[in-house]
Amino acid sequence: MFELGVIRQRLPQFKIINPKHYQKEYLQGGKNFEKFFYGLIDISDALIFSYYDAEATEGVANEVAYAISKGYPIYTIRGMAVELIIQATRA
Numbered sequence: 001m002f003e004l005g006v007i008r009q010r011l012p013q014f015k016i017i018n019p020k021h022y023q024k025e026y027l028q029g030g031k032n033f034e035k036f037f038y039g040l041i042d043i044s045d046a047l048i049f050s051y052y053d054a055e056a057t058e059g060v061a062n063e064v065a066y067a068i069s070k071g072y073p074i075y076t077i078r079g080m081a082v083e084l085i086i087q088a089t090r091a
Contacts, residue, residue, distance in 0.1 A: 003050050003077050010082040050077040
């Protein structure tokens with residue numbers, strides 16, 4: 001996946017938690033969507049997302065809003081660049 005390569009190259013200090021790797025576990029477990037995927041954000045240091053057709057999908061927008069509410073820094077991928085768009089507000 002292109003985005004993962006960009007993250008590895010531009011932010012090598014971050015360990016990547018890719019939600020796609022957890023979809024099977026989520027679908028098999030019958031777990032609550034928000035609790036499961038927001039839990040992945042809760043164990044992260046930052047949220048990094050990319051746009052689809054110049055927009056964030058509804059699910060991504062909800063995850064970004066959740067991460068902002070928890071004070072996480074938010075990055076976006078644009079081409080080969082990773083851009084910090086919201087500074088962290090948590091200690």
